[in-house]
Amino acid sequence: MNEFDEDLIRALQLDGRAQFSTLAAQLGVHRTLVAQRVGELLASGEIRILAAVHPRAVGLPVQVNLQLRINGPTSPVFEQLGEFPNVVFLSEISGQSQAVVEVWAADLDDVGRSVREIQSIPGVAGVQFSVYDRVLRRLRLGEDPEPNDLVFDDFDIALMAQLQTDGRLTFGELARRTGRSASACRARVLRLLDSRIMRIGAVRSRRRATNSVLTGVGIMLTGEEHDLASVEELLVGIPTIEFAARTLGRYGLIATIAARSLADYTAIVRRIRAHPGVYSVESWIHAFVWLERYEWSLDRLERLASR
Template identity: 80%
Template sequence: MAPDEPSIRILQCFCQSLRVPFWHDRGMDEFDEDLIRALQLDGRAQFSALAAELGVHRTLVAQRVRELLDSGEIRIHAAVHPSAVGLPIQANLQLRISGPTSPVFERLSTFTNVVFLSEISGQNQAVVEVWAADREDVARSVRAIQAIEGVEEMQFSLYDRVLRRLRLGEDPELTDLVFDDFDIALIAELQLDGRLTFGELARRTGCSASACRARVMRLLGSGVMRIGAVRSRRSTTSSVLSGVGVVLHADPEQAAAAEEVLLGIPTIEFAARTLGRYGLIATIAARSLADYTDIVRRIRSHPGVYRVETWVHAFVWLERYEWSLDRLARSRTV
């Protein structure tokens, strides 16, 4: 949702009086992409820090963040790493669907262990990411998805190692971590609103603000929890969310070099080594169609890459990282 014209004029005059850049001068799409990217990395970042990073006034950042939240373009929530809640197995499924697609997507949306669901372009019509407790859990999900009327074929890839996950960061060290009731209460609140103040968390949990701050910082520092923006990806935008499946050459040195090139692309939101059809799967959030084309060309041209298959996420039906309090409570001791 864009600001209305009177608001734009008022903010522009305000910026001119302070002699600071105005986001409308640099382009709305560009400003929003930079702001959302910063919030994806740190959903609790202070407006002053975001303003300094983006080179604009704090007031502009505060207003635009409120507008993005109010419009539903972004949500800011705590995400808990799947391994921390007993879901260490993750798989990527691509489905070929015959007939109407909406009933299939509506059915898939009811699966509790589906965390990402997207309607895509190309020979396949859906990308589904499943998190599971073990391989048998994955097998049950796969059989249930295959049984949905309209699902004709399935392409399966198991994540061997996640190399980058924008919403969840690096894989945490989980050996000594224990969740207690206080952790669970804080995570549950932050899954509803990741920007709750420590004072508000104190009011909701019945603990002091300093205790809430210390425990939240512990959870963030451990890598078990991360707070960031999730985009609705349903509004009209110039950005292009796409996926790539990379088949690598057998030479391990060339394959490793290709992986480094992939991770060197700043707009790669997700990348994983996989077992299945591809050696690597990645998600690219390109600024434009031209940017997307340039990135794919760069990947294809690497000598370690044998073949690249691409798809565009035309409509993201589901992207969730929130888990119920019961799920967290069952996973206190990791």
């Protein structure tokens, strides 16, 4: 993929419903080129444009990052992990560990059950976990919603369910599928987006050959509070960092970098290591992403709305 594709995908990750004319103005090209290339990227499976519902909105406020050491064949372990309903990200990585698993849970008891079940999978030799204390950046989900915004009804749920399958459905098509007017659909979708309950953006396949390199870093800090704030500011200032969180566990911070190349990745990691508040950095490459899930069943959303 070329630089134009990378820039286009990045723009769609931030706003999956952006008009082609808006994208063309941002990228400095003709609208026709944008429309053609978006169509090709969707048709090839390189990207999907989907709605992501914030974990708090589906009753899963606790998120943890697990790194697994696996003995023997890895595929059977990943196949079993993919069956866990609360595993939202699953990747085979390079380095001392063989897997990164992100789990969303209702509470710490739920986390404990999930970790014990994962530990019992044949081939799992060790589990290291970090609890997200504060998410600094989550490209697909944006900022956390306000607690008083975490309320939605059957109409909201119907819209979210449709947009989880195709985030660029027109308001007219949403009206046809939900039995409401196009203006009502537009108003509700905008409310869901404004409240940050839902965000619509591009999801990369991660399995196709591209110039992009998906990597992770675990950052250990010197311990000074002002250094923590300064390192956080550094991370959120790097555009290609898709995810960053303050964590409790082995690392003080964890980040995911979607670098344009290995050279770009190396430059970013060097920049992080050079910060005076950073004691040590461990890094890994996401060699094969098995699962990246942002869709939740209509049944789960209905249960949460009825509470």
